[in-house]
Amino acid sequence: xxxxxTFLAACFAVTMVPMALHAASGAPQPPAQNWPHQGLFGTFxxxxxxxxxxxAVEICMGCHSIGLVKFDQLRxxxxxxxxxxxxxxxxxxxxxxxxxxxxxxxAAKDAFGIVPPDLSLITKAxxxxxDYTYAILNGYLTDAETxxxxxVMADKNISEQEALELQSALLINTDxxxxxxxxxxxxxxxxxxxxxxxxxxxxxxxxxxxGQINYADGTENSLKQLSHDxxxxxxxxxxxxxxxxxSCLAKIFAGVRGGSSPPAEVWxxxxxxxxxxxxxxx
Amino acid sequence: MSKIMEWIDARLPVTELIKSQATxxxxxxxxxYWWNFGSLALMVLIIMIATGLFLAMHYKPDALLAFNSVEHxxxxxxxxxxxxxxxxxxxxxxxxxxxxxxxxxxxxxxxxAPREILWWIGIVIFFMLMGTAFMGYVLPWGQMxxxxxxxxxxxxxAIPVVGxxxxxxIWGGFAVADPTLNRFFVLHFLxxxxxxxxxxVHLWALHAVHSNNPVGIDLHEGKDTLPFHPYFTIKDLYGMxxxxxxxxxxxxxxxxxxxxxxxxxxxxxMQTPAHIVPEWYFxxxxxxxxxxxxxxxxxxxxxxxxxVLSIAILFIxxxxxxSPVRSFRYRPLSKQLFWIFVVNxxxxxxxxxxxxDASLFHGAVPLILIGRVSTAIYFSYxxxxxxxxxxxxxxxxxxxxxx
Numbered sequence: 001x002x003x004x005x006t007f008l009a010a011c012f013a014v015t016m017v018p019m020a021l022h023a024a025s026g027a028p029q030p031p032a033q034n035w036p037h038q039g040l041f042g043t044f045x046x047x048x049x050x051x052x053x054x055x056a057v058e059i060c061m062g063c064h065s066i067g068l069v070k071f072d073q074l075r076x077x078x079x080x081x082x083x084x085x086x087x088x089x090x091x092x093x094x095x096x097x098x099x100x101x102x103x104x105x106x107a108a109k110d111a112f113g114i115v116p117p118d119l120s121l122i123t124k125a126x127x128x129x130x131d132y133t134y135a136i137l138n139g140y141l142t143d144a145e146t147x148x149x150x151x152v153m154a155d156k157n158i159s160e161q162e163a164l165e166l167q168s169a170l171l172i173n174t175d176x177x178x179x180x181x182x183x184x185x186x187x188x189x190x191x192x193x194x195x196x197x198x199x200x201x202x203x204x205x206x207x208x209x210x211g212q213i214n215y216a217d218g219t220e221n222s223l224k225q226l227s228h229d230x231x232x233x234x235x236x237x238x239x240x241x242x243x244x245x246x247s248c249l250a251k252i253f254a255g256v257r258g259g260s261s262p263p264a265e266v267w268x269x270x271x272x273x274x275x276x277x278x279x280x281x282x
Numbered sequence: 283m284s285k286i287m288e289w290i291d292a293r294l295p296v297t298e299l300i301k302s303q304a305t306x307x308x309x310x311x312x313x314x315y316w317w318n319f320g321s322l323a324l325m326v327l328i329i330m331i332a333t334g335l336f337l338a339m340h341y342k343p344d345a346l347l348a349f350n351s352v353e354h355x356x357x358x359x360x361x362x363x364x365x366x367x368x369x370x371x372x373x374x375x376x377x378x379x380x381x382x383x384x385x386x387x388x389x390x391x392x393x394x395a396p397r398e399i400l401w402w403i404g405i406v407i408f409f410m411l412m413g414t415a416f417m418g419y420v421l422p423w424g425q426m427x428x429x430x431x432x433x434x435x436x437x438x439x440a441i442p443v444v445g446x447x448x449x450x451x452i453w454g455g456f457a458v459a460d461p462t463l464n465r466f467f468v469l470h471f472l473x474x475x476x477x478x479x480x481x482x483v484h485l486w487a488l489h490a491v492h493s494n495n496p497v498g499i500d501l502h503e504g505k506d507t508l509p510f511h512p513y514f515t516i517k518d519l520y521g522m523x524x525x526x527x528x529x530x531x532x533x534x535x536x537x538x539x540x541x542x543x544x545x546x547x548x549x550x551x552m553q554t555p556a557h558i559v560p561e562w563y564f565x566x567x568x569x570x571x572x573x574x575x576x577x578x579x580x581x582x583x584x585x586x587x588x589x590v591l592s593i594a595i596l597f598i599x600x601x602x603x604x605s606p607v608r609s610f611r612y613r614p615l616s617k618q619l620f621w622i623f624v625v626n627x628x629x630x631x632x633x634x635x636x637x638x639d640a641s642l643f644h645g646a647v648p649l650i651l652i653g654r655v656s657t658a659i660y661f662s663y664x665x666x667x668x669x670x671x672x673x674x675x676x677x678x679x680x681x682x683x684x685x
Contacts, residue, residue, distance in 0.1 A: 040535050068350070068353050068357065117547075120353070121353070121546040121547075124538060124546045125543055125544070125546035125547045126543055127543045129543070198556070238546075239363075240357060241356065241357065241363045244363070245364070245367070245534055246534060248364070248534060
């Protein structure tokens, strides 16, 4: 017993250490957000996903594709056929088309130096999942932070105090001033800084900002709301069968509870039959 | 009904076989729950073959189509998500069952005479499972699939003289590509069917010598045994229920817990992921492979040899253990070695999970050092077990004469 306890404690310790190790290096951990579709029985916030579909079609799909989803499938979120048609028209497509953007791969490569990744699985394909995608959309510098960078770069010299301020504003885990200066030079040279992107510089300029589009349902159009909605939509796009999966077991249990297991007497008298029956049921 | 059975039995003694090998098969009455994991592994094998068969009906083993065909299964095939998540998590639970099954055999001395052949067949099954799992992981053709395949197949190039040509032959070209995927699919389909055959031989060998038991002594049939049915059918079913609850939790509520996020990115031969990690069940062996990096040009070959040896050494375990007592329950020193071995396997897994240049305490303890020490501990289990038993250093506690 004592050995088993030691063993369990060791397993626990061994699984905890990598977390400590991981946190110490690389890009900062994206802050955890509240996603109603997560958790054991969480379901998609359909209203949010609908708004997110609008953001995705009107903004993201300018460069990205969401090719594993067809426009017509958006009706599962509650869009009417007419609404789906008009969403498809935004990108010059019809409702039976896949959600591919207007920009083709070669044009995108010319513009950004890289083909923008397809977003169909983006919330499953990056560590940090929904939180990561949300953090990227909110990880660009605010006006105040941009002003700080310009102030620091005005005299081309980083004081101790400024280095500390930069570290907390840009979420950089380094006190190496040369390293900081390199980043600031790229930044003022026009590259897009992102606090949560590994290496901090992605080819994507800030895609969303406050009040960028007006929601059809009149919801507030802040950056936080836009990015929350679009991530909810992308989570749905990444696994449209999630709700079916989570509710599946509950349905099975409801079915099993209709019957009941054979009484002990039957077990004793007809063990073989009960055994075979159980096997079939299993 | 009985007349039909009589007719059949006169020609093929089915009833007699079921009686002697299943319902009335004498089974030690003191088996504990660690003895459930053989039947659990068989259950997972059946789940894997059943789900795999239906997945194969929708999957396309083509470098251009494979990734999207998996997503087609997830999205468009009725209950395709269930098939795929059962299959992907089934691999994890297969190895959970098999590792516990192997460790149970090591702890209670199930490899000792007269069960050596039974034990060897088990190791053969384990090797076949590892091959099957590795090739199965390549099929979704995500980034980890591709680069995992590249890293592991590349190891073959360490083999002297023929290595380089062998790798090209395995790849079907000069890199992991479409021909590799296609043949891995064929082999991934074939191997489990061969596993079924070897499992039948495993059961045959088991029924020839009968089950070992926690006390590790030879039993008197009738006095110390119970008929398999209903006593162990119900116990196995209960174990399956518990096991399936945990399995279903992952399938339905956390199906991606064991899947690297990178594998949802389509394979891209031009872009190497930041960290290439194998599936969790290969991590300890991956750590052993990487631990040997101090032999210059021979490091790669030595690493591969050490990795293969870490499992192959189980073949000679029956001859290394010279103790008069089978079960570690009565062997204080062996028991301690065993638990050090188990905890050490987790340490190796953790080392294998982290990047090779990682370190603890801000660079004070490089992980590669921990990997080397853990590898040494892993192999010293076998040496020490032999030493303490061959030189009679261990004084076993008294063993009961009967149950």
